[in-house]
Amino acid sequence: MIRIEDYVPIAGQAVVEELFLLAERLSGRVIQNINSTAVGGGVAEILSRMIPLLGQLGVKAKWDVIKGDEKFFAVTKKFHNGLHGVPIKINNEEYEYFLEVNRQNAADIVFDDIVFVHDPQPIALIEKRGEVGKRWVWRCHIDFSRPDPKIWKFLSQFVTRYDATVFSAPAFAQKIPVPQLLIAPSIDPLSDKNKELPEQTIDSVFERFGIDRSRPVVTQISRFDYLKDPLGVIQAYKRARAHVDMQLVLAGGGATDDPEGPMIMERVKEEAEKDRDIFALFLPPSSDIEINALQRGSTVILQKSLREGFGLTVAEALWKAKPTIAGAVGGIPLQITHKHSGILTHSIEGTAHWIRQLISAPEYAAKLGANGREHIRNNFLITRHIKDYLLLFVSLFHDGDIVYL
């Protein structure tokens, strides 16, 4: 089991001490997380890591999962797609069913001091507030920059009844009369995807895939879907390759909701078959060590996304002190400050230009990588995420811009 003290060598003694001091302020309170799934997906992953750590800090945190059938989750899937900008129609009967399932769950749940509701599925539990009181927070983990207006109108009647709301990026803020807080997601430096690896492990992964570590390697780790622009990455590689020797690795899972996904995957495969320096790796879900090794063994990392919720693969790359070139979208500009901690680009041409620059100027590239790692250490590790959650819970009991605890 990972212990909170294990983060001391990484985040610093003082940072962990402050977590304990802050946690003392929640003595006697119970935090009740509520979401819609116990396994799979980013929310379940972060809760399963964070709740034991909160416990070690002395904070009593619980986790309840609402019950719903296929019909309910078909409606919430529509919400999800609509909030991401996919044109979608939801009829009144579906809205009613959504409410009915929330009401059934609300009747069964015993609510604790702080009710921390994750994402839209359980959002209407707030209807119970008048009856049970308590402090209520809604945590939105998804891209909320351009929500479908009808779905937002429906959801906003619930959102505005919470004491506070939490979003992952500034662009997701809405015009609502309740406090909106920014809490970015985080990476766990002790997870398989991010922990230190012996050089032999990195070597063996590269050997297994036939990638030559003695030559420059440029890598993008992401799903093969349109929004991650793997075809744009290949074009940028071809432009840069005209000037510098390099190999390109595109690695990621195949699961995607993007209807164009299969076509894009096919095109990537075709390109890889034509060029033996392009490696298209379709990895199964349990490939965290392989992804870690590919990132650590690369010369430059790309995340040329056209749209992103947050883009945590950037934090993963920077944590490994890799010079990183990424699209200036979603939460990526929070992670990379152009020319300080990485490179932000807006086009294939710009990406190609910077690939050449970073391969040709390894000292500059190393400086970007070192700065990037420090930026992640200070702002995007799970210890910062825990601090933000503790502050959020404490803040529910105080007013004012400056609070003396």
Place this chain on the structure above:
Amino acid sequence: MDNFHFYTKLDQTILLGVQATNVRGLLRAIKKVPDSSIYYHTHRFLHQHHYLSPEPPNDFAYWVSQVLGDDALGEQLWSVDIVEFQSIAGLREKFVAILKRHLASTKRHIDCPDGEEFYFMASRTFVFPTTYVAQNLAEFAEMLGKVSINSLYYHMFDAKLRLEHGGNDFSRWFHGLGKTQLANETRSLDPYSHTLEGLRQRIVTLVKKYDSH
């Protein structure tokens, strides 16, 4: 003289739901957002990138030069010397004056690309005592080496500009101990031109020097 009790602070980031797409919008918002927002956007970079030196820019300067591509205006905003200001109100006035002067001098109005708007945020700060209490300069130097960056930041930056204590907390305590020269030297440090670790080391060195006198 009382002991020096090291406090620390942690910030919560508030999304204000206010955004700007060009210089005119930036000016409009700077005039109306709360003080805690001006403080956030002039100190966020420093706090989040405290390992970088020289001084990283304020958010306004960075956005104007990197996103709007107006290097001349960016430079003016960048060169606002925060250390000269005793209050957020004065700092806000300075930015307003620069932006007004710029708008009066040009007909060129560039909008930012979609998705790269300036989003106004603000800080809510939670202050609490640490377990470190110094009874003399030697203990002070030792403890300053151990407290978090947040504690250093609170006593050096928040105390002066946000809490308007009339200077940093360390200088005030040194002054109370009768160490006037140490107090003056610490007060005259430009904290914005150091990394925070560099600033910590600089103050520790000063304290050790005067402790032996």
